[in-house]
Amino acid sequence: MDIPAITRAIAQAESVVALTGAGVSAESGVPTFRDAQTGLWARYRAEDLATPEAFARQPRVVWDWYAYRRKLVAEAQPNPAHRALAALEDRVPAVTIITQNVDGLHQRAGSSRVVELHGNLSRVRCASCGRVAASWTEPPVPPHCPACNGRLRPDVVWFGELLPRQALAEATTALQVCNVLLVIGTSALVEPAASLPLLALRHGAVVVEINPAPTPLTPFVTASLRGLAGVLLPQVVG
Numbered sequence: 001m002d003i004p005a006i007t008r009a010i011a012q013a014e015s016v017v018a019l020t021g022a023g024v025s026a027e028s029g030v031p032t033f034r035d036a037q038t039g040l041w042a043r044y045r046a047e048d049l050a051t052p053e054a055f056a057r058q059p060r061v062v063w064d065w066y067a068y069r070r071k072l073v074a075e076a077q078p079n080p081a082h083r084a085l086a087a088l089e090d091r092v093p094a095v096t097i098i099t100q101n102v103d104g105l106h107q108r109a110g111s112s113r114v115v116e117l118h119g120n121l122s123r124v125r126c127a128s129c130g131r132v133a134a135s136w137t138e139p140p141v142p143p144h145c146p147a148c149n150g151r152l153r154p155d156v157v158w159f160g161e162l163l164p165r166q167a168l169a170e171a172t173t174a175l176q177v178c179n180v181l182l183v184i185g186t187s188a189l190v191e192p193a194a195s196l197p198l199l200a201l202r203h204g205a206v207v208v209e210i211n212p213a214p215t216p217l218t219p220f221v222t223a224s225l226r227g228l229a230g231v232l233l234p235q236v237v238g
């Protein structure tokens with residue numbers, strides 16, 4: 001299926017879903033999980049820091065890593081890939097963005113229906129009472145919950161933690177009815193996100209992958225476009 005045929009399938013669709021990973025934010029200057037960590041974070045592996053064990057063992061290091069990423073994201077701008085997905089809403093009756101990213105760039109690009117499978121690093125959550133907040137006072141680092149004095153943590157899903165039930169339910173529903181699924185910038189390695197495209201494949205949706213590299217999903221999709229999301233998505237969306 002070539003790009004014009006994909007553009008036609010999108011134009012005729014009632015419902016389009018995009019499942020995005022770190023690759024959709026790469027051209028905004030936000031490093032992907034697989035990219036080697038830079039600077040003072042070079043000696044840590046992201047998978048080792050994004051865990052409850054790391055936060056329990058070295059809360060300050062984990063908190064500072066998120067503070068560093070929060071600053072990176074605040075200075076980043078949505079790129080043509082985020083904007084092309086936001087523009088889809090003017091053409092397709094139902095558009096759902098299901099993202100593994102925690103950077104909030106889809107919302108900043110104007111997408112109105114974004115399902116955050118792995119949370120958002122601009123929010124914090126109390127590890128004791130679960131209260132979610134978008135602001136906090138430092139010191140101490142990590143800060144304490146104003147309601148119960150428990151320890152605050154980034155409102156993201158770490159490895160070994162369950163995904164938010166509500167987000168998974170919304171993602172599943174959208175994928176079961178979509179006509180077209182775009183899988184953009186994900187290595188398709190992290191579960192359960194990596195298995196979600198099967199829900200669309202199962203009912204015969206057109207599934208298009210956009211990634212400079214092949215992934216475990218590539219053999220199963222309708223079309224796999226080799227290239228950068230910021231270049232290909234504006235062409236595909238038309």
Ligand code: BV8
Pocket residue numbers: 020021022023024026027032033034035050100101102118156157158159160161162163184185186187188189190191192193210211212213215227228229230
């Ligand atoms: C769960 C938030 C039930 C935090 C993230 C063994 C032990 C314990 C657990 C497991 C295990 N085996 C499997 C598991 C389950 C585990 C898992 O899948 N592990 C993997 C590594 C094997 N999953 C979990 O733990 C999940 N929870 O399963 O609960 C459970 C409970 C207990 C025990 C078992 C199971 C929770 C997973 C969520 C983790 N949190 N993020 C934070 O961000 O700090 S995941 C994080 O990594 C990202 O959110 C993202 O999802 C993932 C990285 O993946 P991608 O987004 O795909 O990014 P990546 O860098 O990998 O790839 C970028 C892609 O973009 C590449 O393909 C590249 O080619 C492409 N690209 C680059 N540039 C561009 C581009 N594409 C387009 N354009 C470009 N310009």
Ligand code: ZN
Pocket residue numbers: 126127128129130131145146147148149150
């Ligand atoms: Zn609390």
